Amino acid sequence: MKRMTMIGCLLLATVGLFAQPDWTKKATKSVFTLKTFTADGAMIASTNGFYTGTNGEAVSNFTPFKGAARAVIIDAQGKEYQVTGILGANDMYDVVKFRVNNPKSQPLSISTAVAPIGSTAWLLPYHEVKNVNNGPVRKAETIFGEYAYYTVAMSMTENLVSCPLMNDAGEVIGMMQQPASEKDTLSYAVSARFVDSLKITGITYHDATLQLTQIHKELPTDIKEANLVLYLSASQMDSTAYVALIEEFIRQFPNVPDGYTARALQEADGADFAAAEKDMQQAIKCASNKDDAHFIFARMIYNKVIYQSDQPYDSWTLDKALAEIQAANAINPQPTYRQLEANILFSQKRYDEACKVFTDLAATDLRNAEIFFGAAKCKEMLRDTTAMLALMDSTLATFSKPYLKEAAPYLWARAEARINAGKYRDAISDMNEYETLMAASVNDNFYYVRHQTEIQGRLYQQALNDIDKAIQMNPQEILYYAEKASLEIRVGMYDEAIITAQECIGIDANNSDGYLFLGLAKCLKEQKEEGIKNLQKAKELGNPQADALIEKYQ
Numbered sequence: 001m002k003r004m005t006m007i008g009c010l011l012l013a014t015v016g017l018f019a020q021p022d023w024t025k026k027a028t029k030s031v032f033t034l035k036t037f038t039a040d041g042a043m044i045a046s047t048n049g050f051y052t053g054t055n056g057e058a059v060s061n062f063t064p065f066k067g068a069a070r071a072v073i074i075d076a077q078g079k080e081y082q083v084t085g086i087l088g089a090n091d092m093y094d095v096v097k098f099r100v101n102n103p104k105s106q107p108l109s110i111s112t113a114v115a116p117i118g119s120t121a122w123l124l125p126y127h128e129v130k131n132v133n134n135g136p137v138r139k140a141e142t143i144f145g146e147y148a149y150y151t152v153a154m155s156m157t158e159n160l161v162s163c164p165l166m167n168d169a170g171e172v173i174g175m176m177q178q179p180a181s182e183k184d185t186l187s188y189a190v191s192a193r194f195v196d197s198l199k200i201t202g203i204t205y206h207d208a209t210l211q212l213t214q215i216h217k218e219l220p221t222d223i224k225e226a227n228l229v230l231y232l233s234a235s236q237m238d239s240t241a242y243v244a245l246i247e248e249f250i251r252q253f254p255n256v257p258d259g260y261t262a263r264a265l266q267e268a269d270g271a272d273f274a275a276a277e278k279d280m281q282q283a284i285k286c287a288s289n290k291d292d293a294h295f296i297f298a299r300m301i302y303n304k305v306i307y308q309s310d311q312p313y314d315s316w317t318l319d320k321a322l323a324e325i326q327a328a329n330a331i332n333p334q335p336t337y338r339q340l341e342a343n344i345l346f347s348q349k350r351y352d353e354a355c356k357v358f359t360d361l362a363a364t365d366l367r368n369a370e371i372f373f374g375a376a377k378c379k380e381m382l383r384d385t386t387a388m389l390a391l392m393d394s395t396l397a398t399f400s401k402p403y404l405k406e407a408a409p410y411l412w413a414r415a416e417a418r419i420n421a422g423k424y425r426d427a428i429s430d431m432n433e434y435e436t437l438m439a440a441s442v443n444d445n446f447y448y449v450r451h452q453t454e455i456q457g458r459l460y461q462q463a464l465n466d467i468d469k470a471i472q473m474n475p476q477e478i479l480y481y482a483e484k485a486s487l488e489i490r491v492g493m494y495d496e497a498i499i500t501a502q503e504c505i506g507i508d509a510n511n512s513d514g515y516l517f518l519g520l521a522k523c524l525k526e527q528k529e530e531g532i533k534n535l536q537k538a539k540e541l542g543n544p545q546a547d548a549l550i551e552k553y554q
Contacts, residue, residue, distance in 0.1 A: 023170030030108045032075045036068035048162040051105040052196045059195045061162045062096040065213040085218035088198025091209045093190045097198040111171035114148045121152045122166040147194035150174045156187045165189040202228020257283035273313040291331035298324035335366035351378045369398045408437045424457035444473035485517035497521040512543035523553040
């Protein structure tokens, strides 16, 4: 009887052994344990994962990566490897794809087909076991249009999360999800093909999901996507992180010019012009569109000469910038290149040549306000006021009414040009348009300047209104009170002038203008004795106009 029992046990064990798929032993070599850690070395979590590629590509659940600064995997042989970068993540399904520093990783084969309902699915754990848990597929719901989310009739424990779910052929169909409870007789898995398809793009590189982990995010392998990352990161990363990203881009794409130009721009900003020049020469060498590289270099040199003139670097001159942009134009003439050429010529005070280029550009598709304005500034420097004002009009004609804020700088520039030409009321019209556009940002100085222009245009009541607005916005500015008192005297408002002058003195008793205008207003009201006293006070405080007024009214 005992002998029969032993034979029976042996038979049962043999049946159990052969019930296990023959691919199990090999497949378990691709499954590993994942551990994540904070920056100070504290462990966050431990979970499972498996390889999907031969160059260290692997997948797991994303939750352990949140807040992690470092992660390692321990394979079936007990070897430890570092996680070197994130390749993609999806927080909704709690999945992540990443790279491990194991260039000889043995991936599982991922099924390209959705497992049929009723087919057997096998849950492969981290270590080899004699009996692999299995159950029939109950559901295969479609997610993202082409992937499956599986419901399998078997129970699982929490320590099996992120283990692979296999089909009879030994292909991965899914990755196990967190169970609702260990008593649940159903388990769930998200398509392994979906998890393996995760990738970082130019748009998703700075997504909130990826920012949940501190572990390095790899650049996309597609050059267009990587370029987009480089472009967007310039405004979204601090300088140290951005410089590291540029270096990674250059390592990954050593024959692409964009990394060198990005690094050159950083070097130029830091006044390391020799390094920037070396990188730009490399960018020009690598570039398939060499005209674009010459253009970037020309603009870099021009910006240094104009905006960093206090930083010496003798080889970067306007002549060199002109040579670079002319090289770009020789390869592939573009209006944008010609515009930079015109700006360089203007900076060289070659106004006739610059104006000709701007005029030529006005006949191209680049025709815009900036082009006409550049030509107007050339005519201004050539002292051709008539042509300058006509070009200012052409500048504003590129905008449709009612104007948008983009027109505001040009309205203000034309107003200044009209003031200089003695066309005060036209200038006031531009200032009124400017005020409408920039109502939220106009300040006391705006109203003071318009007040001065309105006086020149003999619009005295408007001038008084504007100087009042300037005072309301900056009530401690003595100049405004003095200007107001002066205008009130000019239009015969002597009582008002006296009040304004007294307000001026109340703010600063040592300011001579208050006493000057108080004395003058009193004299004009035939209160000469009191007026002379105030004029004498203005003289004592050093006012140069006081003597003449004292002599006149004594």
